[in-house]
Amino acid sequence: MGDLVDSMLDLMRRLPPTHVEENVAALVGICPDYADDLLGSVDQPLKLRTDRSTGREYLACDYNRDGESYRSPWSNEYEPPLDDGTVPTPRLRQLEIKANEAFDTYREMYYEGGVSSVFLWDLDDGGFAGVVLLKKALVPTTPTEPSGSWDSIHVFEAAERGRQAHYKLTSTIMLQLVTRSNSDSPPDNGPFKKAAPEPVGSGSGARKEGEVSLSGSMTRQTEQDWPLQNQESHIANTGRMIEEMEIKMRNLLQEVYFGKTRDVVFDLRSIESLERARRQRELQKELVGFIKR
Amino acid sequence: MDASERIQAASKFLLQSPPGEINDVLNDVRNIISDDASLQEGVLPALQEYNLAQFIVADVPGSGHQSIVSDAAQLEGEEGEERFWDPRSRTSFRFDHLSLEASDSKPVEADNESEPFRAALESSTLTYLAAHFHDGVASVFSKTGSSTEFTIQIVANKYNPSNFWAGRWRSEYIVDLAGKKVAGKILVNVHYYEQGNVQLETKHTISFPLPPTISVSSPNTSNSKILALIEDEEGKFQTALNDVYHEMSEKTFKGLRRALPLTRQKLDWDKVMGYKLGAELSASNKGVFGGNGS
Incomplete structure (x- = not known):
């Protein structure tokens, strides 16, 4: 029934990203047997939680979830507490602690705010896997200022091969931007004519209210080999890969969000009169023909 | 979930279909529900609601x-x-x-009383449509039982599944000659889905008064004036949308994540590790990496 999961993923690729959580919940309700497949393959916005023992914020997703509880990367504890919650082996936990420190530095350098979390887990074949999470949200200070949120989810697998390590990285970035506007554009009277009656005519007394929302996610994958000197090399290696990937994807997001979607709007409707443009083209053709003669 | 709840969930999915993708969504939903018999009947109201909206x-x-x-x-x-x-x-x-x-x-x-004005409004709308929309369709309706209220609807679609994008522009204007005002809305949806799912959704409502010269008795001049006002508003909307794009790109996007750190250089990961590693080395296990000649 891989077919069914494919259909669910195709559906999620089409429905509005702003409703991903409720749509995933609906799909889980329809096909409870496939809940794990679905929750493991559809990225959802990261949730902010606070570590009870350190007071520090961390990110929650399917990778640090056990039942209803989430593990904090800072204290290694589950909230709500679990007696038998899955935790990494002591050796991997040491690496996880260092990875969290390193990516916290990375976060500060690029995001200048926000929250990061890294979670590692052992794989059956002797290697390990991990997820690096980054989230930042901008809360508008005025009603018409845009709001925005950025969620990065980098999942990787590491396999050691002697003095080399092979990495598989899947990166998803979710980006949401919303602008609301509201204008009761009164006639342009200037400050001293407040009491002037509103003239009825073109462009005056118009009331407008609007919302522009750009939201979605993009996913990319890469596989690379890097030299391995010691355990810490894994952090620098995945660090470089993730940094490179985020730079590449940030460019891609910029192009798609602010280039491609805008082009489609202007392809639907042209501000300039198409008739005028057509006449101009014809005139140009005539001129070219005239010069050629 | 029981059968009726499943149909309800399926209907909700259909109503969220991006432009031109209702059949793809319907195919997915058919696979997921795998009960064609009840689905076919059950989702018909949702399909109707989607088509009308x-x-x-x-x-x-x-x-x-x-x-x-x-x-x-x-x-x-x-x-x-x-x-x-x-x-x-x-x-x-x-x-x-x-x-x-x-x-x-x-x-x-046709209704004798409202038809002359409606027909003139339709003619102006079609001229406007050809001037600004590449693949637009417009309809102009008069309201049953009224000779002073008309509805202009415009839709333009571009579907490009081979390049993974689709877009739809809808606008509607209720022209109220008795109240001397127009109430309108512009709705734009764009879907881009090459290795991702990015959607633009705009909702924009406008209302503006009509000049006193506009009346049922002068259909031709009145109608070209009404369409000139609509042209102006839609042009302003598009210009404002451009500004929003600019602000989101220049302010919000940059405020979320920098292109490069303040240093204008990528991170020196050995150094990032070095800080912590160095601190740890001096604290506990000297000699593991730095030991020479012991």
Whole structure:
């Protein structure tokens, strides 16, 4: 029934990203047997939680979830507490602690705010896997200022091969931007004519209210080999890969969000009169023909 | 979930379909629900609601043009029969909400009182449509029982599945001659889905007063004036949208994540590790990496 999961993923690729959580919940309700497949393959916005023992914020997703509880990367504890919650082996936990420190530095350098979390887990074949999470949200200070949120989810697998390590990285970035506007554009009277009656005519007394929302996610994958000197090399290696990937994807997001979607709007409707443009083209053709003669 | 809840969930999915992708969504939903018999009946109301809200267009039988299937186009048919009205061809038709085909065309008698103004408004709207929309369809309806209220609807679609994008522009204006005002809305949806799922959604409502010179008795001058006002508003909307794009890109996007750190250089990961590693080395296990000559 891989077919069914494919259909669910195709559906999620089409429905509005702003409703991903409720749509995933609906799909889980329809096909409870496939809940794990679905929750493991559809990225959802990261949730902010606070570590009870350190007071520090961390990110929650399917990778640090056990039942209803989430593990904090800072204290290694589950909230709500679990007696038998899955935790990494002591050796991997040491690496996880260092990875969290390193990516916290990375976060500060690029995001200048926000929250990061890294979670590692052992794989059956002797290697390990991990997820690096980054989230930042901008809360508008005025009603018409845009709001925005950025969620990065980098999942990787590491396999050691002697003095080399092979990495598989899947990166998803979710980006949401919303602008609301509201204008009761009164006639342009200037400050001293407040009491002037509103003239009825073109462009005056118009009331407008609007919302522009750009939201979605993009996913990319890469596989690379890097030299391995010691355990810490894994952090620098995945660090470089993730940094490179985020730079590449940030460019891609910029192009798609602010280039491609805008082009489609202007392809639907042209501000300039198409008739005028057509006449101009014809005139140009005539001129070219005239010069050629 | 019981059967009716599943149909309800399926209907919700359909209503969220991006432009031009209702059949893809329907195929996915069919696979997921895997109960074609109950699905076919059950989702029909959702398909109808989607088509009316999204200004889906129909090829009007025998007319050579398309018209918009919407609430404003719905006629009160006999015995619950659903028919849609195309004032331009003065016909009505039946519409299949699954195949999107129009059939069973019948003549509709125009209302003598409102028709001259409606026809002039339609003519101005079609001129405006050709001037600004690449693949647009427009319909102009008069309100039953009123000779002073008209609805202009415009839709433009671009579907490009091979390049993974689709877009839809809808606008609607209720022209109220008695109240001397126009209430309108502009809705734009764009879907880009190459290795991702990015959607633009805009909702914009406008209302503006009509100049006093506009009246039913001067259909031609009044109508070109009304369309000039609409042209102005839609142009302003598009310019404002451009500004929003600029602000989101220059302020919000940059404020979320820098292109490079303040140093204008990528991170030196050995150094990032070095800080912590160095601190740890001096604290506990000297000699593991730094030990020489022991």
